[in-house]
Amino acid sequence: MKNILLAAAFLGIFTFVGFAQTTRPRVAVTPTPPTIKNDTVTRDPRSGPPVLQDNRQPGQTTNDTADKGDGSDEVLKVQTNLVTMPVSVLDRDGRFVSGLGQQDFKIFENGVEQKLEYFQSVEQPFTVVLLLDVSPSTQWKIDQIQDAAIAFIDQLRQNDRVIVISFDEHVHVMSRPTNNRAELRSAIRQTEIGDGTSLYEAVHQVIDQQLSRIEGRKAVVLFTDGVDTTSRRANFQSTTQEVEEADALFYTIRYDTSSDMNGGMQFPPPMRRRGGWGNIAGIILGGGTFPTGGGGTGGSRQEYETGQRYLETLAQNSGGREFEATSLQNLDTAFSGIAEELRRQYSIGYYPDKPGQAGERRQIRVRVMRPNLVVRAKNSYIFGQNDNDFAGK
Numbered sequence: 001m002k003n004i005l006l007a008a009a010f011l012g013i014f015t016f017v018g019f020a021q022t023t024r025p026r027v028a029v030t031p032t033p034p035t036i037k038n039d040t041v042t043r044d045p046r047s048g049p050p051v052l053q054d055n056r057q058p059g060q061t062t063n064d065t066a067d068k069g070d071g072s073d074e075v076l077k078v079q080t081n082l083v084t085m086p087v088s089v090l091d092r093d094g095r096f097v098s099g100l101g102q103q104d105f106k107i108f109e110n111g112v113e114q115k116l117e118y119f120q121s122v123e124q125p126f127t128v129v130l131l132l133d134v135s136p137s138t139q140w141k142i143d144q145i146q147d148a149a150i151a152f153i154d155q156l157r158q159n160d161r162v163i164v165i166s167f168d169e170h171v172h173v174m175s176r177p178t179n180n181r182a183e184l185r186s187a188i189r190q191t192e193i194g195d196g197t198s199l200y201e202a203v204h205q206v207i208d209q210q211l212s213r214i215e216g217r218k219a220v221v222l223f224t225d226g227v228d229t230t231s232r233r234a235n236f237q238s239t240t241q242e243v244e245e246a247d248a249l250f251y252t253i254r255y256d257t258s259s260d261m262n263g264g265m266q267f268p269p270p271m272r273r274r275g276g277w278g279n280i281a282g283i284i285l286g287g288g289t290f291p292t293g294g295g296g297t298g299g300s301r302q303e304y305e306t307g308q309r310y311l312e313t314l315a316q317n318s319g320g321r322e323f324e325a326t327s328l329q330n331l332d333t334a335f336s337g338i339a340e341e342l343r344r345q346y347s348i349g350y351y352p353d354k355p356g357q358a359g360e361r362r363q364i365r366v367r368v369m370r371p372n373l374v375v376r377a378k379n380s381y382i383f384g385q386n387d388n389d390f391a392g393k
Contacts, residue, residue, distance in 0.1 A: 083109075084118055084349035086217070086249065086319060088341040088376040089368055094333075096340045097373055105348055108365045118349030125159035126217035126342040127177055128152075129206050132166040132188070133224035133255075135197035140260040141325075142193060145223045148253065148331050149188045152221060153181060155332075155339040163210060164188055169196025169230045171205050177214070196230035203314070204234040204242060211248050219249040219320065219342050225257040226307025236306070240313045245382055249320035251338050252311035253331065256324070258304045319378040341376070356383035 087105070089097045102119035130149050138145060153162055156179075164174040164187040175187035203222075211218055228236075243250055315322040323334045348366070356362065360383040366375050 081351055081355075082118065082349050083352060083364075083381060084347060085364070085366075085378050085381075086345040086347055087366055088319075088345055090337075090341075090374045090376065092372055092374070094337050094374075096337070096344050098344060100346065100368065100370075102348075104369050105346070106367045106369060107348060107350055108367070109350075109352055110363050111365075112353060114350040114353060116348060116350055118347070120347040121344075123344050124217055125157065125161070126219065127161040127163070127214045128156075128218070128342070129163045129165060129210055129220045130188070131202060131206060131220055131222045131224075132164070132191055133197065133199065133222075134166045134191050134193050135168045135229070136193060136195065137197065137225055137227060137257045137260070138255060139193045141225075141255045141257060142191070144325065144328065145255065146188050146191065147328055148325065148335075149221075149223060150185055151328060151332050152335040152338075153184050153188075155335045157339075157343070160339070160343070164191075165202070165206065165210070166191040167198055167202035168194030169198050170194070171198065171202050197228055198231045199224060199226070199228040199310075200231035200234040200236065200239050203239045207239075207242050207246050207248075211246060217342055217345065218247070219251060219338075221251045221253065221338065222311070222314070223253045223255065223325075224307075224311070225255050225304070226252075226311045227257075227303050228307070228310075236310055240310070240317055241382070243314050244317040244378070244380065246318065248318065249342070250314045250318040251320045252315050252322045253325050253334075254308060254311050254322065256304070258301070316379065319376055321376065352383070358383065 089100060091097055098121075100121065102116055105116060105119070107114050107116060130152065132145055132149060134142065134145075149164070156162070158179060161177045161179050162175070162184050163177045164184060166172045166174055172191075174190060175184060178184065203220075206220055211220070312322050314320070321334075321338070323331065325331055352362070361380055362383055363380050364378060366377040368375050
């Protein structure tokens with residue numbers, strides 16, 4: 001009898017445990033989302049930092065995965081075809097026009113009007129690269145170039161930052177990005193004349209090594225005569241295309257040094273030279289050799305015409321402007337306008353109606369539907385040129 005009671009007791013315990021297990025709440029395990037591999041981040045070659053977005057038109061669905069399998073090694077490719085660009089709108093006196101809305105703008109690609117999908121008008125601080133030519137051909141203009149560069153930073157507000165870079169045969173980074181005005185003035189005054197003129201390489205390095213690291217609005221203000229004599233890894237065509245694809249405006253300040261280099265020299269020129277060169281009069285009296293700038297000073301008329309065309313192309317391809325440095329007074333007015341343009345740009349964007357091939361050049365025209373206004377914006381871009389630049393990052 002005792003054994004029967006013990007067996008019944010154990011049977012009751014197992015029955016209770018089994019019932020408790022069958023009525024316990026069920027926890028659903030949330031599946032781990034697929035890992036995104038080999039992302040293609042398209043850097044918009046017109047404006048703004050790299051953007052991670054769908055490669056689809058508004059309202060279009062997308063394939064979730066490129067590889068099916070068991071879901072543990074799914075691949076998602078993400079792209080964007082959004083074309084964005086900065087736009088400046090000026091009156092006939094060159095003053096920035098504020099207060100415009102999205103409805104005031106129309107944009108055309110290859111002559112076909114596009115639907116404006118993105119619009120922004122916000123006053124923001126910016127970063128500017130001051131790129132100073134200190135080659136032999138500018139030695140009679142070095143004081144003017146330095147004074148003009150300082151006049152430009154005097155137009156900026158406290159939150160605007162500047163990088164000072166000079167170039168001769170080599171490129172010299174004179175300051176970090178900073179809003180410290182004393183540090184910037186000191187960097188500008190420390191620039192020295194050197195040999196050679198690697199203008200094209202300087203433009204390439206600024207785009208490749210400086211602008212790519214800067215977030216937000218950015219621009220380059222280039223002080224030069226436009227003549228290149230020693231570039232080896234960059235040229236007219238390569239850099240004008242790079243500027244077209246960059247997300248920064250180029251403002252070129254051209255100094256005409258042709259008369260200085262062709263018999264119009266006045267002695268003694270300022271000779272704060274790298275490598276310890278002194279006053280040029282001392283060089284001549286001492287039997288020294290006049291510095292020729294490595295690859296020559298570029299004194300021919302054709303070279304100066306090419307230089308002028310180069311600066312005009314940089315400005316046009318980027319949506320900036322080209323100025324002639326006839327006097328510091330006229331530059332002071334120009335600098336004020338440049339600073340205002342950078343700070344108060346409009347930004348617009350659209351998705352192209354028609355897909356294109358990588359490397360295809362497309363023409364852009366931006367119109368403002370108000371009379372007597374001047375629009376400054378890029379007039380072309382390269383379709384899908386940078387689609388794989390950031391793959392996997």
